[in-house]
Amino acid sequence: AQSVTQLDSQVPVFEEAPVELRCNYSSSVSVYLFWYVQYPNQGLQLLLKYLSGSTLVKGINGFEAEFNKSQTSFHLRKPSVHISDTAEYFCAVRIAMTSYDKVIFGPGTSLSVIP
Amino acid sequence: DAGVIQSPRHEVTEMGQEVTLRCKPISGHNSLFWYRQTMMRGLELLIYFNNNVPIDDSGMPEDRFSAKMPNASFSTLKIQPSEPRDSAVYFCASSPSGEDTQYFGPGTRLTVL
Numbered sequence: 001a002q003s004v005t006q007l008d009s010q011v012p013v014f015e016e017a018p019v020e021l022r023c024n025y026s027s028s029v030s031v032y033l034f035w036y037v038q039y040p041n042q043g044l045q046l047l048l049k050y051l052s053g054s055t056l057v058k059g060i061n062g063f064e065a066e067f068n069k070s071q072t073s074f075h076l077r078k079p080s081v082h083i084s085d086t087a088e089y090f091c092a093v094r095i096a097m098t099s100y101d102k103v104i105f106g107p108g109t110s111l112s113v114i115p
Numbered sequence: 116d117a118g119v120i121q122s123p124r125h126e127v128t129e130m131g132q133e134v135t136l137r138c139k140p141i142s143g144h145n146s147l148f149w150y151r152q153t154m155m156r157g158l159e160l161l162i163y164f165n166n167n168v169p170i171d172d173s174g175m176p177e178d179r180f181s182a183k184m185p186n187a188s189f190s191t192l193k194i195q196p197s198e199p200r201d202s203a204v205y206f207c208a209s210s211p212s213g214e215d216t217q218y219f220g221p222g223t224r225l226t227v228l
Contacts, residue, residue: 032215043119043206043219044158051215090158094215100163100170103217107157 004093004106012112013081021076021109023065023091032094033074034103035065039087047089050074061085086113117141119220121207127226133195136223139188140209148217149182149192150206158206164190197227 005024013019025031032051036044048059055067065076074091091106120139128134140147149161163171164184175182179198184190194201204224208217 034215041221043208043221044217045219046216049215100165101215102160102163102171103215104160105158 004091004104006089006091006106006109008109009107010110010112012114014114015083016080018079019077019081019085019111021089021091021111023074023076023106025072025074025091025093027072027093027095029096032101033065033067034092034094035059035063035074035076036090036092036105037061037087038090038108044090047076081111081113083113083115085111087111119207119209119218121205121220121223123223124221125224125226127228128197129228130198131196132227133193134197134201134225134227136192136205136207136225138190138192138207138220140190140207141211141218142188144209144211144218145187146210146212146217147184147190148206148208148210149190150208151203152206152222153203161192161205194225197225199227201225202227 003026007022034049035047037047038044047063048057050057050067058064063078088108088110090108092103094101094103122137145166147164152158161174162182167184182192204222206222208219210217
């Protein structure tokens with residue numbers, strides 16, 4: 001079965017420090033991968049996505065992620081976080097179903113930036 | 116572009132009552148998704164429509180839940196009768212044809228007492 005794992009449910013980090021949010025997926029076929037961010041009391045919005053090509057993907061707000069096929073990972077990184085980055089981050093994978101391609105979301109990682 | 120519009124933003128109701136959540140997708144998007152978000156279960160896909168037709172409703176919890184999409188600009192999610200365990204934030208999202216990105220609405224926070 002296809003699944004998405006985010007090992008860290010909560011990540012506290014000091015302002016201006018680097019951060020990495022981990023995401024691993026299980027799939028026997030090619031996948032498309034996404035990171036979404038959810039700010040408090042808002043819906044999710046796309047940070048970045050990997051469809052093909054370069055394994056290093058850059059997104060909004062200075063975030064980037066690297067697709068590693070051998071490790072089935074798609075970790076999200078930012079070299080220097082801001083208070084405004086405090087939010088919930090969701091990794092997602094698109095998988096091929098019999099009738100359509102379904103997007104499965106991970107459980108989320110809560111990033112707290114400490115002043 | 117107004118984005119995905121959901122109403123109401125908050126709903127408080129008593130157990131046994133009927134609840135109807137509404138969604139207006141972004142104009143031109145032909146895919147629509149309903150999700151439920153709780154602390155315990157995270158983000159769950161309830162149902163997916165494509166061109167107003169339900170494609171995947173395997174996530175609908177039980178017969179108390181129903182969803183309709185009578186036209187390209189409107190969808191409803193109905194719970195009848197509601198139960199306290201239905202308390203959650205319900206999100207609607209839409210996506211244009213051929214694109215992977217889903218655009219989420221602000222959500223409806225449902226509390227069933």
